[in-house]
Amino acid sequence: MLENKINDFIKIQNSNIAVVIKDLNDNCEIKINESVLFRSASTIKLCIMTELLNKVNEGKLRLEDKIELTEELKIGGDGILKELKPRHKFSLEEIMTLMIIVSDNMAANILIDILGINNINQTIQSLGLKNTKLQRKMMDSQAAKEGKENFITAKDFAYILELIYKGKNINEKCSSIMLDILKRQQVRGRLDLYLPEETVIAHKTGDLDNLEHDGGIVYLPGKAYIICVLTDKTDSNKAGREIIGKISKMVYDEYLDSNSIIV
Helix, strand or coil: CHHHHHHHHHHCCCCEEEEEEEECCCCCEEEECCCCCEECHHHHHHHHHHHHHHHHHCCCCCCCCEEECCHHHCCCCCCCHHHCCCCCEEEHHHHHHHHHHCCCHHHHHHHHHHHCHHHHHHHHHHHCCCCCECCCCCCCHHHHHCCCCCEECHHHHHHHHHHHHCCCCCCHHHHHHHHHHHHCCCCCCCCCCCCCCCCEEEEEEEEECCEEEEEEEEEECCEEEEEEEEEECCCCHHHHHHHHHHHHHHHHHHHHCCCCCCC
16 A cells, blocks of 8 residues: 555654645545644745735735835845845735745745734634644744744645645635646755656745655646645755655655555
8 A cells, every 4th residue: 555655664764754645536645644743944835825815805905016125125045036136026926926936035024024924824724724823934043043933734734735726725716826826836856856847746845954845736637636745854955855755756656557546
């Protein structure tokens, strides 16, 4: 069985690992450490995107609304906005897109400021994500030292992806926007590491020191599945990416040759 193969692989890894896989055709699931809390890293940006589109759906914001970059907004970490000179203007849609496809931290913090941490967490709860929480902005090392961390579980990660896939994250229109952006992901080398280059994956990654996450929807002819792999306390980030890539390849190979992930 695929679940046994994954468990055997996990047992020989020097890492904390959680996995959720769901066949979107027959709803069969494999769940390993699915409720264990992990620091979310950039996977929390899925929730920020959700709240932005929630406010757009309510008519409180427009995706066309413009934001002007300032020197004060610049932070470190992933992204391209920090490399640009101040006074460039971007639409909220562009900010949201950059937050996801290149995991832009400055973009995420701009949206957190606009939306509010409390509002984002209320939307997280309304979606039924029981163990996901946003407590600080990206790259806020002081808040992290004070114990304010962002958390997610593999179960929650898979569930929000399922809501998006089924058009139920806010509504069908908003879910379609999210899915289109996730398919344009440019941060690679995890779920896709050992898959054929043409494989379509709508996904979001996250990383911190010795922590690597990736979760997404993998599309194959006539079928699709969700796969979320969270890793922490790996020997290196490269090791974490390898773990995700190898588990992803196991699932892909089994699923490609069968009608279900339960084989």
